[in-house]
Amino acid sequence: MSAKPKAHLAPGIEDIRQAAIRLAPVAVKTPMLESPFLNELAGRRVLVKAEVLQRTGSFKFRGAWSAISALDETARARGVIAYSSGNHAQGIAHAASLHGISATVVMPADAPAMKLSNTQALGATVVTYDRVGGESREAVGEALALEKGLTLIKPYDDTLVIAGQGTCGLEIAEQAVAMGVDSADVLVCCGGGGLSAGIALALEADGPGFRVRPVEPENADDTCRSLVKGARVSNIGTPDSFCDAIVTPMPGELTFPVLQRLAGPGLTVSDNDVLNAMKLAMLRLKLVVEPGGCVALAAALRGESIQGDAVVCVVTGGNVDEQLITQALEVESIDPALG
């Protein structure tokens, strides 16, 4: 067993394996899916890691459980706090509730209605902040943590959270190889980079033939541009995107060096690519995926700058309101059989 990781460092592979042991009794081992229809459209095999089926409807439960389950009993009993656009919020709320402890979550007042109401229903106390007006969620979260003695669990710049997300990468390596694929680009929907970095670290150890490539919306491509520049750069302003789950100001301090070392070039997709991928996910994979959780599948279907006979992509979250599901179903499909 490894020593407890330092909170200011990216996790090592042993931290990810320990997180996998803590997650095993509670997390869903999400399936890797494939559709002959999507393969045909993409011109190569498309393996889809279905993290929308994770508890709370996104991979974020992995990091939340990893962090909360590793706290010492005294700190844990005082409760936890997080800031989140909604999926980390639900992961923290549910993981805290399963541990029988309290959770406070700082969320943007304009987060999707389903994410706000789910987080409360899962037992957390929700405090909203003014995202659009530029209020800092970090400042709100850190002030509350200090005031109430709560442990702050950051959405991506946290060693134990990255280790938890990395467990998804261990599964990808195992499942893709079992399906006959041992080298491919692994496209990952990317906000702050916790999942991308975690998967990259897991694959470095367990799947050296695989390479993570972060995927972002065109107007929130901070990670793509940072990788090109070789240094962290911000998004311009506060991008207005329906990919709310992955719009973060800039890559994380812990996550970016990992991506710089291990990831391939980033990819971007348009809103229309995303709506199309959502429609195909519903009709071909039977999965409901939110916009921010669908950018990697959108890039896989577009296929631009991807090489090889196969590509892996992670559909990361499915917490979407009805109105957006209907909007996606109405889009003119890139699949001529669907129209």
Next chain:
Amino acid sequence: MSAKPKAHLAPGIEDIRQAAIRLAPVAVKTPMLESPFLNELAGRRVLVKAEVLQRTGSFKFRGAWSAISALDETARARGVIAYSSGNHAQGIAHAASLHGISATVVMPADAPAMKLSNTQALGATVVTYDRVGGESREAVGEALALEKGLTLIKPYDDTLVIAGQGTCGLEIAEQAVAMGVDSADVLVCCGGGGLSAGIALALEADGPGFRVRPVEPENADDTCRSLVKGARVSNIGTPDSFCDAIVTPMPGELTFPVLQRLAGPGLTVSDNDVLNAMKLAMLRLKLVVEPGGCVALAAALRGESIQGDAVVCVVTGGNVDEQLITQALEVESIDPALG
């Protein structure tokens, strides 16, 4: 290894285990999912076996692969034929194509558009018949089989098909126990009874604390009424139901004696129950489920005549056209948080 099963008998547990071995390299081991929101609504744990994630979007791939993979090489090379409302059709088309053999499928002319086009796209030759006018698919299928030397693979009254569907039951026993549930009603969407019988036989061996209960639409409740009467009775006329996948004239010859011996009382649900379950499957489980694949979840949520702290249900198919997805999203939800 068991001897090859007789085609006119229900399979034994060894036939189901052999089918599982043949399926292991190709089939999806579908996850067992749970949502705290659905548990809350149902007043007990609801474990959902997500067969919509099986290849071709329904459990039918299991039976199709089981049957085709067990044929001797000479018979297999001549090709196979099936009749089906659409899901068995796709299972047969895809399993045949993966084996590199031809498949002919007899389908009702009024089958959902997606099922007709998918079956063709998966490589089968589709022959339509006039279901509403009372033309017999069995007669059409048997005539074509004879004429062309094809092996007929029936949708449920076939030993190897029932054995294939039974592999779902082996997984249910293993997964439910791993989630802390070792006795419960297992609700199964029921048409001809192939899946219900297969699961019942698997659970008899591997999960004696579980009991299958077939679920049907109110106006196509032939299995329910047959179980009450102790003999096979037909539906009245040709029920007009959007649960097309499970509207069959009467329980199967091979399947009914199994259900009579092993299943608990049947359950029925209304169209509104089904639409509600479809909406909740999308928003709470992130799964797209077709009406006929959702009756078991609908019964689990209604809870009528179910006992115990947990219930298992199988969502069996997800091949649904957009318009029905939208219709389900528009229904007034039984979940007050969704409206």
